[in-house]
Amino acid sequence: MVRVPLGTTGFSPSPVAWITPVMRVWSAMRGQRKNLLRPRTCVPQHREVEMRSPLRWSRAALAWSAGILLCCASLVGAQGTGTVRGTVTDAVTRRPVDGVQVYVAGTDLGTLTNSLGQYQLNVPAGTLELRVRRVGYGSTSKRVTVAAAEVATTDFQVSTAAIGLDAVVVTGTGAETERRKVANTVATIDVGNLVNAPVQNVSEQLAAREPGVSVLPSGGLAGEGARIRIRGAASLSQPAEPIVYVDGVRVDRTGGWGDYVGTGGGGNPSRLDDINPEAIERIEVLKGAAAATLYGTEASAGVIQVFTKSGARGAPRFDFTSEVGFSNFPNDRYKQNYGFARYANLADCVARLPDTTSTQSLCRAQGVKFADYLSQFYGTTIQPYQVFSRPFITSLFETGINSNYSASVSGGTAAVTYFVNGRLQKENGPWGASQLGPAQDIDQKAQGSASLVVVPTDNVKIHVNMEYVDAHHETPSNNNNIFGTISVAIFGHPEQATCYAGSLPTGTGNCTLDGNPSSPIGPGNPDGTAAFGTVREDMQERLRQDAKHFTGSIQTTYQPLPSLSLSATLGVDAVNQVSSDFAPFGYNVDNFIGFDPQGYKFLDDRTRREITAEFKGTWSRLFGPTLNSRLVAGGQGFIAKLEDAAGSGELFPGPGLEVIGAGSIQTAYERFLETVNAGVFAEEQLGYKDYAFLTVGGRYDRNSAFGKTSAGVFYPKAGLSVVPSALSGWGNSALTSSISTLRLRTAIGQSGLQPGAFDKLTTYSPLAADVGPGLAPNNLGNPDLKPEISTEWEAGTEIGVLHDRAAVDFTYWNRVTRDALYPRQFPVSGGFRNVQLSNIGRIDSHGLEINLTGLPVNRSSFSLKLFANAAYLHEIVTSLGGAPPLKVGGSYPRYRNFVKEGYAPGALFGAKLVQPCSQRPAGATYACLQPGQYPYDLNKDGNFDTDADLLAYFAVPHSLNSVLPILVDENGNGDFLDHYFGKSTPDWAGAFGLKATLFRNFEVNSVFEYKTGNYTITNLTDAFRNSNASIGRNTLRAATVESTILNPASTAQQRVDAAKEWLTLRALSPYDGLNQNENGKFLRWRELSLTWNVPGTWADRRFGLRHLSVNVAVRNLMLWTGYTGIDPELNEYGRGGAGSDLGGIDNNFGDGIDAFGLALPRRVTFSVRFGF
Template identity: 70%
Template sequence: MPMRCSIVFFPKQEVEMISPLRRTNALRTLGACVALTCGCAVLAAAQTTGTVKGTVTDAATQRPLDGAQISVVGTDLGTLTNTAGQFQFNVPLGQVILRIRRVGYGSSNKVVTVTPDAPVTADFAMPQVAIGLDAVVVTGTGVATERRKLGNTIATVDASQLRNAPVQNVSEMLAAREPGVSILPSGGLTGEGARIRIRGAASLSQPNEPIVYVDGVRVDRGGGFGDFVGTGGGGYPSRLDDINPESIERIEILKGPAAATLYGTEASAGVIQVFTKQGSRGAPSFDFMTEQGISRFPKNRYMPNWGFARSDTQATRLGQFYGTTVQAFVPFSRNVVTNNLFETGYANTFSGAVSGGTSAVTYYVNGRYSHDDGPFGNRRLGPANDLDRFAQGSASIVILPASNVKVKVNADYVDRFHMTPSNNNNIYGTISSAIFSKPELARCYTGGVPTGQGSCTTDGNPNSPLAPGNPFGQAAFGTVREDMQEEIKQDAKHFTGSVNLAYQPVTQVSLDATLGVDVVNQVSTDFAPFGYNVDNLISLDPDGYKFLDDRTRREITAEAKATWTTKLGEYFQSTLTGGGQGFVAKVEDVGEGGEHFPGPGLEVVGAGSSPSIYERFLSTVNAGVFAQDQLAYRDWAFLTVGGRYDRNSAFGKTSQGVFYPKASISLQPSSLSGWNSSALRSNFSTLRVRGAIGQSGLQPGAFDKFTTFSPLTSELGPGLAPSNLGNPDLKPEKATEWEVGSEIGILNDRAGVEVTYWNRVTRDALYQRQYAPSGGFRAVQLSNIGRIDAHGWEIGLNVLPVNRPEFSLKLFGNAAFLHEIVTSLGGSPPLKVGGSYPRYRNFVKEGYSPYALFGAKLVGPCSLRPAGATYACLQPGQNPYDLNGDGQFDTDADLLAALATPRSLSSLLPIRVDENGNGDFLDHYLGKSAPDWAGSFGFSATMFKNFEVSSLFEYKGGNYTITDLTFAFRNSNASIGRNSERAARVESTLLNPTSTAQQRVDAAKEWLTLRALTPYDGLNQNENGRFVRWRELGLTYNVPTAWASRRLGLRYVSLKASVRNLMLWTPYTGIDPELNEYGRGAASSDLNGIESNFGEGIDAFGLALPRRFTFSVRFGF
């Protein structure tokens, strides 16, 4: 076949990233490859190929199906249907077998004869099925493979099936779709990224986030603002959500070592691979989408701020301030959070795409713009806001220079701006300040006049400019208005590009190579202007400050593999795959700070009179080789064995690499030719059993093997202080996992069940070992001394009770059970989340779940004390007080005598118990912050052919404990708390001179259920966290295609209305059971460490997940 190639070289050039101080040429190699590839033009291919075209529809509803995979059996040739269900591509001349597949539908084959004279038409009508094993997957298999041939589980999320769902990013696309895959939102601020856990925690110290690939290229899985800028815990963006959701075709998920062995080191926490859309042959087709949305926080989850006047004089002043009647010792309330920090958020999104191509080149290009101004903010108080803005672009080009050669070029780019307020457990956070408000402390300062409506202005007119004051009643740190002056922002640019070359020299052999790069450059800033102490309360750098973090991450992925398929006799077939994979990752993080501006109007770091600087550079290299052979027997029994050998620059000098083996078996008797006539067929239309075992690992940090020192300043001059205690013997921790399972289809596959049991053991787990400080190092040393055992069940159910042209209904549900135990810490003591901060009670402790909670307990009734126990307990009539100091538990009579006169809460000290007698009153097991069970259920339906409705519910429960630190402070803290309704009533009763002794006794007993915080950490701050949340509801109307074509000249038009986070049912009385103090990347920019891994279930002054209402229009021509 004659060809002409023109090779084009671009002149050497550099691409400027965000920072003006740094330039990178990481894209030059990729650009040259694209130019070389695109410069080759095919002059003659028609002599050996012909064209096949057709339309794919739903067999019951006759609706066109997009995203269906059409392939030529025995080759790598294939394409996808477009939004009209149409396809067209070139195939070899002669008789070929076409195979059609789509998630949720039964596959089928069709034999066609292809000639060069005219296109051959092959239409398909696909029946819906409740269980599908014929879908082709790629991740973790080495080569495109049908699910039924794999002994391990692999989940697929098909983007085309989410068109009716209210999803805005990758995290929402994954949420509640697959058992064992947990998407953990940390709060409700706009643009806040979710954490991802697959089958719990595989490591004690290394990242438990799965590694992420886009079109075969490993990408940044992190988040946050870098090491020099923080918010307090929430509002941290996720780099995973940088991916353009409109460009995604599907997402594949490997759940653990049994499936992820071929990805080697770093894969034991799972693997997520995103596949972007590709074009198909035909004239250019255009698709557009516009979406408008509003979002609101659920106000009913926020309790008012309560307080009371302690004298008639104070009551008179407060009455004038609020313009209402206030009586001494009578609690009153104000809704500080909901009335002053909540607004209606507005969002708009626009997306456009064009796709098409010829027999030689196909293309897909998408652009998306999104602007989401969330439901937090009050411009009158200050500029702090929650805002997320995207400009995204994606492109995919597939070049077919010959029938056995395919070149794919993919590129994704995002320019993202993110803004969030200071938040969560942050004494200078806007939300915490509002939650801590004590209405009785509200007042105006000099220059401020009360408006009579709870605010201070220059002249007492509510519409006049605000004036100095403390209108919400902050007792310390700063007012809400002062905290609202702080602005935390991030500008990020993220590029991912790849070139893939597939070559099939002969029918039995396929060669494949991928080269890609992922580049992230983000600049984060934390700024407060000169004089931002507008109410003269805040003392933190009142002259202003600015901190800047400039982080660049570059990672290059290279992979090459070969596959050889051959017949072994009459019944056996072997598919042998081998290859190599390598990664080079570099991270540069530079932080600069400037404090104490000399005057107003200055907004640059260098203007601060107290400078600070920080710099970090990391470079890691990982390389491995892998091989796998799959042996098939009569296309119903499949045995797979393989392994990978890895080396990593983070391994210690004494570690020479690591080998990870795998093996699996899959048996599908229902595919045997005699199955339909067997007795089992009457009960099971589909039956498969499977099992797999495999290993993968997690590497230590890049510098963990080195002993390092940090600079030290002293009166004697500069010096060095010990920093990291290195370990030359470090090696990757290794997780071994085995799983068994089955898929069963009944009623002609109208109902399907999938069940999996898995068991994982992580040996040589990396753990922060603590040595005696007398050795010279107070810091911990990372060592391979731990072990974690885990097992679980995953169950999925799909039912198609009705499937008719006018009405179809699909019901689904899934559940995952998780049990984890830390079986060994190598003799080291437990580690606590949050270090010395006593409020967090999450511990990693031997013999318990890694999410275990420990804290204080009060002395309880003797009737509940176990037989043989000797610790203190209460006899009938006794109370856990000793107010008279006689060394005995107080009776009610003792309390009546002690409380005959007013008494402060600070003098009421309940008596704690020490059940094991070791002198530690805070070591009582209080539960765990990870649920036993999690899952989802819902339905999707089509009505009157053109209406689609879907609904999704998510649930968690079973030994699930949430730490409600928000109300622990509100109930108990003397200075910035005691502003809940119960705490205010208890305290006012005890202090009121007109209260009776009995009323004070009753209040003292109620105080036993409110007292929390030091020295009672863990007491009265834990609640049952189980919940059911109505996660999604969507309704779509598809305009009849004939009407849209005739009247509007369009291929299709669809209108969608949807809601996210519609309702919540939970016994949890805090703000939201899904809140968490540590957001994605909040504890570390590299996602590792005990806080990121096990700082779960901590509700600390965050914002609930908002309801989001959206309306969108899609159309194409």
């Protein structure tokens, strides 16, 4: 039972319904203002109500905070007010500038300009300083005198600038602070600049915007979430993803399908993309521990804070967006499926095989490989050993359709402003083949956002934010999954295609009930699948997820004194996510698949709640004319609870059953965990003459996951920012006259990551046995477990030249993670066989970040802005505390990413063939090849084969399975799979592009993104296709090699040449890592858009609109790369693909693994935006 203020039990999410009782309270209190000098208390009445729903709990808590602060506000008097309004325009083009912050210096009073550049602000009567600023423009100010109950008009003109030190940031500073005063890196992404970009979620808004912020898409399925890394990985085992806040409330940043349902790795949705992109004003990013100290434990991987839009005073303003588009996979990135017929017909097979009693049966079993049958099946003449191909993969693709409709309204009065947005987004991706089964590629979201700002007095502000999304997601089974639809199509052999009893070949490579291409599909294996199941059978499986996500917060700010501001934030983030994997009874429609042909269903119900509470105070003072101080202190706490209940039912007794309770074999699963983190923080900033700023601060944290003997942890920070160009007389000398802005900065700080909720505890698992239930040892436990700590320092400079029309921002950073949590095996004689996390590791990292911006042309008829950024990253695992290396994927041998001392985390190791002696280092003694030798010993004479040996051996055909190359063991330790092949993260990554305005009203935006430098990708797709005897050897090169070696008509020399080619194709066990690594560097034309901003007067005269724009945009337009696989950005582990909690070796370092995924599609959109 929770006590709440009277009248709040029926709290409505509607801003209008909510504000009514609050304003009644305020009105009642206004009548008592004449008695302010008489001491009194405010005690709200209460009644008890049952609070089961987290949403109901949060509503009560929000209303309680509002009541308390309104009650306190009644003790403060108000002064007379007036109004100032005007228009902000570009100083050169004279076009209105929207999204400009207009505020009263030294107060919290402010607003934003609308699309016409107009603003209106209620201010105290008197003379005040009005300032304006916006990212990409220089700031300016004017002194204005406003009389009580009067309106003053003040217009501004702003000039574009490549550098903006007056921009305000909040994240990491504890309070609003001008960028010039912040010693560490805080990146700001102004979402208003992306309104014309081809982006449809938060992940795409972040991509290619800031150096050091890597957005890693894992595939091209609809709604597939991206992983996010900031300055690499700060942990070996804990989540490498940054924590995410929305309006001060920590939100669910995970992805995937829960604990019990999976796709094979791809198609995983991201909870981060639940955030409504149409409601975002800006995104701030803290790039490391030096910046994230005030966020304490969990922040060493970085912090992302999303700030949503608020309303502005004035009449209601309505804005609409209508967008439609289409998408396609790049067919040219997919190799066709190749094969060849072994025999002309049955008689040819019998004649060529040894004469035994079983010859006829053996040949009939190989009937699908006969050239005469294949000629009939495909409707074309096919000769024995003639390599031919079929587009099995691309035949499953179609044109995807996407749409996005958004509507918003904003406005308000001096006391209340509001912003409400609704968005409906639908995408049916380019995965097709609906004629084969119900598996789909769909992502749908219905999103709603609301912001309400109440200003009951001049020194009290209440800000309420709410966001809700109802998401539906479907995807086919995919990636490295033997039952994945795309995997099975990739494995297909065209020479093994056949129709089964009950259907006939159409002559076009398909099977129908009567052989007519327009008739219903009949049973068969037209894609030549050699194992697991047919494409049509896998298309019967449906993977679906429905999620409901609510985020709500209330922030109250009270300024009892001009120098003192108090604020409190209370919020909740709640997610209900239900995922299912269902295959109906009899889904083995081709009688091929053997896994649960009577059907199955797996269900996962995941619920996550997180409550955020924060209280802080900001005290600002002037110590004379040269020194100023700002002290921020407060406390912050989080309570996170995760519940995951799941079950399965297999082998349904008949058709039509879709619940797990109908399965003959049933399982159940459940887990829940709760973590609590609380901390106090403080930061002092001293400023000298508005050009030198010293910051010191820290945070003390306690977390429920810390071990019993582990006390709390203190994270300190310090920084210095100096702006020499702010000194009087700057620019008068020849040395400084060409530099319009110069800032130098350096910062150092710490942050951490805590272990999992149960890692410190000794736990046991239930054990079922014939003699009764029991317990088995599970987790050993560690009472000394503590957070790992990252210490980071950075130094940088920002330089503006040519009156800030060109700028460079340069940062060097260095990070050391000590006491890194790493899984360690203790002696199993103690009964605990599982690994235990211990604070034994260390990672050293450093990097560079460079941002270049230029405005070479800025005229009324034509303007051009150029940008380029680059980030360099170097990481090394310096210690594992004596523990052995760990491999991504556990015992699965194909993934070769390792965490190993002396190498970058995720470094690649594998098998290597014996190399020429000319490549062997001096002093080495391992085996090598002399001129004329090859890494074969096919005649088994104990020596490397020569050309003569190979010609003798290949005088007759041989099975490719017997052509086995010889591996080398360079370090002589008996491990043939430990040779270093590179790392799965690039040295350099970045982007460049432009924004051009032509003829005043046309705008072109373009962004290119690149990765390069020691960037190695595991092309596991082609490793299988080139080498595997049953589900591979179906690329052009592999099929040609095998056909040549088997063909009786081939010469010995032709077979020898094919055997030499085979050395570049052989892969997989026992050659894991061989011939599967490639250089992954690429350049991608990420975004291109063309927008016509219809002239305001014309839009108003013809349509009565405030603004109107028409846009066409393309995403993933072009790709330039030498990588021969499907896509250099594919990855087997999508967001949450190795567990929805994001941590662990697989999620952190399973990078650069191309394993049967779907390439990023090219997406074209057409949109119209208008408002009135």
